[in-house]
Structures are given as C-alpha cells and as structure tokens.
Amino acid sequence: LDWQDCSDGYEDILYHKAEGIARIMINRPRVHNAFRPLTVMEMSKALSDARYDSEIGVIILTGAGGKAFCSGGDQKVRGDSGYRDDQGVHHLNVLDLQRQIRTCPKPVVAMVAGYAIGGGHVLHMLCDLTIAAENAVFGQTGPKVGSFDGGYGASYMARLVGQKKAREIWFLCRQYDAQAALDMGLVNTVVPLEQLELETVQWCREMLQNSPMALRCLKAALNADCDGQAGLQELAGNATMLFYMSEEGQEGRNAFVEKRAPDFSKFGRNP
C-alpha cells in the first residue's frame, strides 16, 4: 500500500493513510509499545482525525516493530494514582480512548503482531475486529502488577469469551498464543506475520465495498446490546441522522424556518 505519512507533530505514534484506510501505529518498540499519557493523547487525536476525515472508511490500530501490538500502561511512568505525564499529572486516560474506539462510527481493526498484554490487550478487544499474526501473544497482567480493568476490560471480555474463560484470563494472568485466542473468539483470524498487513488491508478493502451507513448502524446496534443507555444513545443518534436525511424530517425544519405550520400529511404511516 502506498501509505501517505501523516505522522508530523506526533512523537509516540506513526499515522498513515491510504485508499480510505487510516493506520495508527504505536511507536515505542523498545518498551513493547507500552503507552504513556502522551501516547494515548496522540492516539486519540489521530483517531479523531480519522473519524472526521470523510475519505477514511476504516481505521487500523497496530504497534511498530512486529514484536508487540501494545504491552499496556508504561509501568516506568506509573505514579501513585495513574500514569505520569511530563507535567507530573497522573492519568488513566486510556479509558477515554477505549470509549472513543467503541463509539467511532467507522470500523476499527486491531492488527496484532507479538504481545497484546494488559491495557494493550483491552485495546485490541475494544476494536471491532482483530487480525492476529502467528506470533501474537494475548493476556492480562493486572493482578500481577497491581492493576485491573473492571470496565470493558472485564465485562466486554466476558461477552467475547464467556464468564469462565474471562475469569481464568484475569485471575491466572496466563499468556495465550494466537491459535488459543482464535479458539476462544478473541480474534477473527490468524495469519503468518509476513502476511499480516496484506490480510488486514484485504479485510479493510472488503468493508470499504459495503454500505458505510449499514456498517455504522450495525456497530452501534452491536454496541447497544452491551452498553446500556450510552449504547442506546449511540444507536438512536444514527436513527436521528437518518431521519434528518429524510423529506419528512426536513419538512419539520423547513416549516419552522419558513414560519408556517408543518405539513406531514403526505408522509404515510408504514405498517
């Protein structure tokens, strides 16, 4: 793919675009792509850019170097109430990024080579699809390193793999290879490392052929099943958008602007 480099101004990530696909790559391979607050802020900024770029239809999240997708929060900058930024402020800002991935109306695909561990594992789970390389390794470490993610990290994991397996993953902190992850429904497919990007791009191209509105509404619907009132808000927002796009919705606006009574008489009542 002929990636256009959009990484200017970013320090911890690489950001590229091509053919309607945006690729956000954590670029801290020396620490297995552990994130610090800045990393998360930059990922958030790039994700927002990709969301608002009308040329972009699908977003890939990945890690640089082929040895890790992401190893979670950078334990070397972990302070006593979160992860320290340059000003010394402590953050758990990856939780905001999780929600941003979740509510992004475009499909987000995790492209995982090597370790997806801890908070990095939760990030791949939150993505709509995960394409794993054969060298991928999955797992949580919280109970070993004095952390836990009881939000999506616990409840959404249980939706993916079931309650027994989710408890095993969190309570024992084992590592699982790509095949094991495939068997328990944590990932969509496993391919040789050399084919990882090509395969991921192929999945993205297939989604780009399909109706953006249908994908958007399906993502919101699948979210709504798990996300309570926030999920309903997202799903209903799409219903409102579609209504705004209709003549019936526009008649209400036009009548207000033209200072006349609305005439909805020509709009039938579907059975």
Ligand code: 1HA
């Ligand atoms: O749980 C949360 C949160 C919960 C709620 C709200 C917000 C949250 C935010 C974050 C998190 C978390 O992510 S907690 C979990 C944090 N992550 C970990 O516990 C994983 C730590 N890393 C490892 O267990 C291992 O490195 C590994 C299994 C991924 C790979 O092992 P390996 O192949 O033996 O490599 P290793 O030598 O350990 O790592 C290579 C280098 O990368 C080392 O650098 P060195 O010390 O030699 O200079 C290593 O320290 C560094 N590194 C790896 N992972 C991290 C890291 N440095 C800082 N933070 C890391 N997470």
